[in-house]
Amino acid sequence: MAAPGEGPAHPHARIGPVDLAARVDEALHVQAAAFGLGQDEIAVRRHIVLRHLEHPEARALGALAPDGRLLGFVYGLPNDRAQWWSTVVEPCLRATGSDGWLDDSFVITELHVHPDHQQRGLGRALITAITDAVDQPRSILSAIDKDSPARALYRSLGYRDLARQVVFPSAPQPYAVMGAVLPLLR
Numbered sequence: 001m002a003a004p005g006e007g008p009a010h011p012h013a014r015i016g017p018v019d020l021a022a023r024v025d026e027a028l029h030v031q032a033a034a035f036g037l038g039q040d041e042i043a044v045r046r047h048i049v050l051r052h053l054e055h056p057e058a059r060a061l062g063a064l065a066p067d068g069r070l071l072g073f074v075y076g077l078p079n080d081r082a083q084w085w086s087t088v089v090e091p092c093l094r095a096t097g098s099d100g101w102l103d104d105s106f107v108i109t110e111l112h113v114h115p116d117h118q119q120r121g122l123g124r125a126l127i128t129a130i131t132d133a134v135d136q137p138r139s140i141l142s143a144i145d146k147d148s149p150a151r152a153l154y155r156s157l158g159y160r161d162l163a164r165q166v167v168f169p170s171a172p173q174p175y176a177v178m179g180a181v182l183p184l185l186r
Helices: 024-035 039-053 085-096 123-131 150-158
Strands: 014-017 059-064 070-078 104-114 139-145 160-166 175-181
Touching: 014 123, 024 070, 024 104, 024 123, 039 070, 059 123, 070 123, 085 160, 085 175, 104 123, 123 150, 150 160, 150 175
Parallel strands: 104 139
Antiparallel strands: 014 059, 059 070, 070 104, 139 175, 160 175
């Protein structure tokens, strides 16, 4: 069991709050390994992550190895319909009658675990820990719209498809927008 303030106990890592802005390059290394990103994409994402983390209600958790290395991370914030992500997904959600999910929801902006540490429960531990600590009654996220371990994880936690084939500018593949009532299923 974790000591108070350390976050949930996990056999492979300690899950807890992390200053993701201070560790942005390490986090992007994890994301690049998980997604196969090139240096140009990492540079663009660095700016985006740092901008997101400036939001006063942004939350970030990390999965830390015993030596302090970042094995995975999650961050998110309460949804705001004026944010870029919401403006892109809103028409797709409206078309399925699901645009109400944009109100009073916590958005999982990014969740990544280094491939060397996937399939060990770290992603599950990260997303449940962050959503357990929010005040919103539900959570939304977007994931590449194909069968994948990530989509299987989200479904097992209670996320369901709200819209599919959502196209983000410059994204090479369409995404699905998923939503779940909180707390997530265990």
